Amino acid sequence: MTQGRNPTILEVFQQQGLSRRAFLQFCAATASLLALPAVRAAELPAKLGAMPRPTVIYLSFQECTGCLESLTRSFSPTIENLIFNTISLDYNDTLQAASGDAAEAAREDAMRKAAGKYVLIVDGAIPRLQDGAYCVIGGKSALDSLRHAAEGAAAVVAVGTCAAFGGIPYAAPNPTGAVPVQDLVGNRPVINISGCPPIPEVITGTIVYFLSFGVPELDVHRRPLMFYGNTIHDRCYRRPFYDKGLFAKTFDDEGARNGWCLYELGCKGPVTYNACATTKWNNGTSFPIESGHGCLGCSEPNFWDGGGFYRPLSSGFWHGNVGAELGGAVAAGAIIGAASAYAARHRQKATSGDK
């Protein structure tokens, strides 16, 4: 064991009795997952191998542990799990055995040791009202622990729509004043991996990419373009049905049975950027549309307030009662119109007086 510094990722592989060939297998799989260009794929083993095993702090705030569930893929020891081992996950209050002051002390210690170099993963939104009283862990509010943890982080990875855009806690009426990570962390690069939950490979793939090549290319919402570059609609295998105008009208009609487009059943694919249609879920088994349900748009901001999961994307998005408002408008129009006609008649009578 080489003392004095963290073991490199390759050394961690070997400590677990895995050969460099195993590491090369892992790099090949990750490169193809990230669709890295040939040059980068060739560099990956060298870069990733030489990386000292990074410290990763995983802080959970206003979240449902869905993202963690997705990340840990508890039901099958797959490649992602190994990634999980290659990164030194020094703190995760759900997974670690330790708890209470011991756990907090361990975290502080890990953060101090890898100050400025550890990767901070944040899961869940951060409530601001009553200066963070709605989410307090170990006597410290989420607000303070995020600020404190972010100080020493090399980068902050916001996992899940809650951390990236506020998600459910942020949805109207947002009683706790929840905000996403990017609203609080200004001075550190923030990478949003939105989704509710995000695809496991997308989380680990982004982390691996970050370890090897630094912050990946991000879109306008700071999401890695390699996973969030295309809309589901553009990559959906049912797209030909959309273009032919063949739509399922209900979840069990002939259209649904034939796998037609789910646009009329509220699919938000056209306005949702994610890798579901290509990388798919559960080891490439399927993704929501393939199993017959429209995309909810879970990787987009405010998707909870997007006007209903089963209302077609192009339907009106009203606040209040349309009928009443339009009725009122018609009445108002009639009154103004009648007034203008009356005024006009009055002007006419005024002129007919004189010869």
Place this chain on the structure above:
Amino acid sequence: MDLLNIARGPALQWSLVVFAVGVVWRLAGILLLARKPDYTEPRSTNTWGGAVRMIVSRTWSKREFLDRTAFAQTIGYVFHIGLAIVVFGFVPHILFIRSLTGLGWPGLPSGIIYVTGALTLAALAAALVRRLTNPVLRLLSNVDDYFSWLVTVAPVATGLVAVAHLGARYETLLAVHIFSVCLLLAWLPFGKLMHSFLVFISRGTTGALLARKGASI
């Protein structure tokens, strides 16, 4: 996404309100003006028949005028019918109308809509060229004509661009498309587009008056 939410939410809602107020205001302002009674002996009392007959017959030029009006009229119908097919045939549009009124009907394949949209755009362009070059039209045309043309072309153009995902992100293009529809709805009652309502009222009125005299319709 929030630009899109503003567009398809409050912006569309307010433009529909302005549309409703404007249309009823203008119609009321016209129809509630004085109406002089006609005491002359009618040649026919089937004024409603005359109204309907004119509304139908004036949709196409009479034989005697056809050779001078066929070209202009064809351009007009290509983009009018084109607009109708695109607006009422494209499934997302139908779903929007259904969300507003509850009425829905089967749509056309999207491919046909894209082709029709392109044809409509071409016809609208031809109409503008004609308005800019024909001496009669140059004399008659004012700001309302050109602005109304712009306001009609914008939704078609932005719609096609949105569908083709050209340029910006899809939601931005969709938002721009919906904003252009908002502009169309809000402008309609105050400019020449009001002819979409007045065409029936004007033709009907004149048809009724002429039928009463037994004059040619």
Place this chain on the structure above:
Amino acid sequence: MRALEAIPVVVETLDAETGVVPALLRELDDALQGLLDRGTHHLIDLSTMPMSAADRRALEQALGTGELTMELAALGRSQIRETSFPGVWWVRHQDPQGRTLAEHVEVAIVPEIAQAHASDIERGRRRLGTLIGRQTSGRGT
């Protein structure tokens, strides 16, 4: 949940050749030249390539099989197969469940993954040292 299985999922797959295979062959030819002149390695990652099933069949048929096939069992299983063109290797990596994680066509003397790496050799040698040590100590040195 028998009802769910009843729903047939009709997936339209494009099964025509897209013309990518001739291009790949020309790339391999160029890479082989590079290997001979400069000893440079080259790798084509098939899984990120937009290839139809027909393309894949055509490529396999074009490259054929060579004399040497290797089977690697480490993290998952990998099959390293020399094609009928020496120096051109077809490598497939699978996860423990047999799902293909990545597929490459590599141009090299021997694919890097096949070679034993210095760090593995050194750990191997240490283990050998302890093994020898036990045997010599067994005889009371």
Place this chain on the structure above:
Amino acid sequence: MSEAALPPLETTGPRFGIKKPEQRHDMQGDMSDNERIAIAMRHFVRDFGAVAATWMESCVHCGMCAEACHFYVQTGDPKYTPIWKIEPFKQAYKREISPFSFFIRALNLKPKVTADELEQWQELIYDSCTMCGRCTMICPMGIDIAALVGLARHGMNKAGLVPHELWAAAQRAEQEGSPLGATAKVFQERVEWMGDEAEVEMHMNLDEADVLVTMSSIEIQKYPQSIAAVAKVLNHLGMRWTFRSDGYEATNFGLLSGNADWQKDMSMKLIDAAIRCKAKLLLLPECGHAYSAMRWAGANAYGKPLPFKVRHISEFLGEHIADGSLRVKKGLDTTVTFHDPCQVARRGGVFDPPRVALEALGAEVREMKDNRGMSWCCGGGGGVISIHRADELRYKAFEIKMRQVDETRAEKLVVSCANCRLSFDDSQKHFHWDKTAQSLLELVADNLAD
């Protein structure tokens, strides 16, 4: 105003009317420009009801009405586009009466109409518009442009912007009962003279009659045979009819010049005369705008339905031939083409009766390419024939009609409107054309069965 002071008449030559003035006075009264504009707009605005407003709001500037107007078709000059002729009045409408007029005035979106604009429009509203209504037939929005021009003339008249000859004719009509000098005395003398000349029993100023017969000054002065003709027909039918010297002039130069008050006066003269003699039918002569003025506006001048029927002579002849009460002999066995007077046919709805009459006379009716409601105007209606300044333009318009008549290769040309006859006669002389327009009434009168 004494006889001498009235504008002089041109009595020789094919066109009987106001003599061509050396010095034109196309502006009446000495009001200042602003006063003129103010009065014009006020009186123009007064006329606007829901119907005219609908038309003013509906134009989509498609330019198709130009394609139907003989003045544009023949000259190609865009200013003769029918809807353009009412542009200043549309401006006035938008500023004063339209639903958004308050904002249009406040933000001055539509500028005020200026005096010289109105003066410039005189030529468009009068010289180059016979109100024939062909543009109304093409407008895809169904705008009755001819009616709007009629309304526009009210404003022009109030502003004192009526062309010289029209104003002169209207003035003569208001003062001496006839635009062309056919005073009551002249009318009575002519009736007596025609009675002797054609040995026809004439009835003048009976206290009571079933039919009040009216004439147009053009016929009284230039085609007096029509007086005899109508008398012959009515005697042949054995009807109780009479002329009335207190109500004989059917033309209405109030309507043509745009003077609504004078139009009402002239109509009321006939109505009162008809009521005095308890007539059941007021028979209008061969005249176009007389039909519009009395048949379709008379009752409204009267304020309630008229106690008698109103019929145009061609309508009357056709109906009585059709029901057999008027028997004629086939004295006209030749090919004939009939020119439909715009105000009687297209605007008035009388299409078949003239053809029934012609066929009854044994003629083979050959329709022109554009006929009945689609017929081209003779170019002289709506007072244009009396405006000398408009002669060039009128002759150009007439070329279409001449060509269409020649195309039928019919031997005779028949018409049932004295104003059209003036236009045909004048143009015939101008183009040295071989066709002479003949009166339907006179043909019928010459072929009554014995």
